[in-house]
Amino acid sequence: xxxxxxxxxxHITSTLPDTLxxxxxxxxxxxxxxxxxxxxxxxxxxxxxxxxxxxxxLFINYSSAFNTIVPSKLVIxxxxxxxxxxxxxxxxxxxxxxxxxxxxGNNISTPLILNTGAPQGCVLSPLxxxxxxxxxxxxxxxxxxxxxxxxxxxxxxxxxxxEMAYGExxxxxxxxxxxxxxxxxxxxxxxxxxxxxxxxxxxxxxHIDGTVVERVGLYVGLYHRLVRQLLCPQP
Numbered sequence: 001x002x003x004x005x006x007x008x009x010x011h012i013t014s015t016l017p018d019t020l021x022x023x024x025x026x027x028x029x030x031x032x033x034x035x036x037x038x039x040x041x042x043x044x045x046x047x048x049x050x051x052x053x054x055x056x057x058l059f060i061n062y063s064s065a066f067n068t069i070v071p072s073k074l075v076i077x078x079x080x081x082x083x084x085x086x087x088x089x090x091x092x093x094x095x096x097x098x099x100x101x102x103x104x105g106n107n108i109s110t111p112l113i114l115n116t117g118a119p120q121g122c123v124l125s126p127l128x129x130x131x132x133x134x135x136x137x138x139x140x141x142x143x144x145x146x147x148x149x150x151x152x153x154x155x156x157x158x159x160x161x162x163e164m165a166y167g168e169x170x171x172x173x174x175x176x177x178x179x180x181x182x183x184x185x186x187x188x189x190x191x192x193x194x195x196x197x198x199x200x201x202x203x204x205x206x207h208i209d210g211t212v213v214e215r216v217g218l219y220v221g222l223y224h225r226l227v228r229q230l231l232c233p234q235p
Contacts, residue, residue, distance in 0.1 A: 005123035008087070012127060015083060021134040026149040027126045036148045040155060043144055044194060047157040054195035056166055058154040058206065058213065060173070061188035065150035066129055067117035070181045071095040074132045081131070091128070116181070132180070139172050140165035161201065174208055186211040 025036040044055045062068075074095070075088045095118060102109040118125035129150065136152075138145045142165045144155040154173060156166030177184050186208045193203055193215065206213040 002123050008090075009124055009127055012083065012087070012131075016081065016131075020081070021130065021137075021147070023137070023145060024130050024134065024147045026147070027130050033148060036146055039144075040146050040153060043146075043155055043157070047159075048194065048196060050159070052160050052197065054158050054193060054197065054200075056156040056158060056163070056203070057192045057194070058156070058170060059190045059192070060152040060154065061185040061190075062150050062152070062177075063183040063185045064117075065182060066120070066125055068181045068183065069095070069118050069129060069132050070116055073180060074128060077131060077135065081134075091124075094124070095128075133182075136173070136176055136180075138169060140169055142166070143169045145169075145173070163204070167206075170206055170208070184208055186213060189213050190216045192216055 023039070025031045025033065025039075040057075044057070047053050047055060071092050075092045078088045078091060079085065096115045098114045098119065099111040100114050101111050118128050126149065133147070133150075136145060136147075138154075142157045142159070144157075146153045146155060154166075154169060156163070156169065158166060174184065176182075189208065191206055191213050195203075205215065
């Protein structure tokens with residue numbers, strides 16, 4: 001089955017435009033974690049060179065992202081991207097009606113039929129997730145949503161203390177997640193502010209679903225720690 005999945009994966013990849021999701025750095029040929037770091041750093045540091053500017057970074061954590069893919073929504077997105085209807089129907093059939101059991105020793109649980117998510121260890125799962133989230137993009141030019149698989153960072157470039165676009169971006173991301181069945185894990189979502197100005201002001205806290213997002217000076221994530229260390233090296 002994995003051999004057939006690779007054939008399907010290669011076929012889907014060959015039909016997609018190279019510019020589909022330029023800020024998704026996982027599952028793409030010749031794109032790596034270093035590219036995500038470089039893009040984040042370049043975006044932030046270029047902005048910080050200007051007068052009266054600072055950067056807010058929101059490091060998003062999803063709860064079981066791959067397990068929350070809704071096949072019917074995914075198929076609509078695949079059709080929008082121009083994939084053949086027969087292939088879209090195959091993907092829908094592949095992701096729905098999947099029996100799952102738990103085995104402990106010689107004991108096997110009653111089968112549970114799954115109709116959401118992508119199978120763990122499946123060759124197609126990473127690609128399908130990236131296609132499912134390809135339309136999760138920034139709505140304001142002063143913001144970027146940079147992704148490495150499900151590791152997502154909202155980068156807000158703030159000028160003259162105007163955070164309206166950044167706040168709207170965070171709210172829009174929350175709405176997008178609700179519409180696409182992705183759950184934001186607010187307790188593991190962190191925010192970092194990079195402000196090198198001599199005269200700084202108190203920055204308002206970010207709230208998601210009524211919960212305050214923790215603000216950190218050092219966030220340990222897939223590539224977020226490197227970003228933090230390069231932007232704000234310790235003395």
